[in-house]
Amino acid sequence: MELGLINKVKDTIFPQLCIACQRDGFLLCVECRAVFVCRHIQHCPGCEAVTTFGARCPEHYDHVLDGIVSATWYANPLSKRLIRLWKYRYARDAEQHIGSILTQWLQVTQQIPSGDWAIVPVPLHERRERERGFDQSLMLAHTISMELGIHLKLDLVRRARHFQKPQAELDDSKRVARSFAGVFEVNTKITVPKQVLLVDDVYTTGKTMSAVASELKSAGVEVVWGITFARGN
Ligand SMILES: [Zn+2]
Ligand SMILES: [Zn+2]
Structure with a gap:
């Protein structure tokens, strides 16, 4: 059976409904996609203080992330x-919508502070990538890099240690208690960029992103800004 016909049969048995x-028709129909609500304000990586481009607030001046921008709230059911x-x-x-919502939002609102950035995805351990079949932060980083013309740097940081359970599946107390020592490794054989945009799908406590940022800064990166599709839990 040809692929088009298989999809038609599949759509008849499992009709695609707009979320x-x-x-009936698409996962997110044109009308609902057009009114999808993105965030108009950004907050400090360490608290709910509203800041320009999600920069650190005065109270969190020593946060390892210089700032974090997120297109949507995770609490938004869509x-x-x-x-x-x-x-x-x-x-x-769903992946295409996430990629296009994030990049269009970045283009329209110009949420990224100006500068000579390199884009780096939060690295997923290769074992997890094999289990899941794909790497979501890499895909987002790739989309942003292509759409915004920012250099993608894939050989800068790798995941050296694997957790049994992803950070997103832990309860709050376990998330906070988890140690990230030795989890990420920066490739010191290459020239490190001065400014890095670190990409992930969701920013919750920020522990994972901060752990990567901390390694990057120890290796000589001066500014690390996060970009995620969603924020919160
Ligand atoms: Zn709809
Ligand atoms: Zn703060």
């Missing part, structure tokens, strides 16, 4: 749904 309005469909059900159309 917002439930209309954001949450898209992420879950993407990460746990491998829905390619």
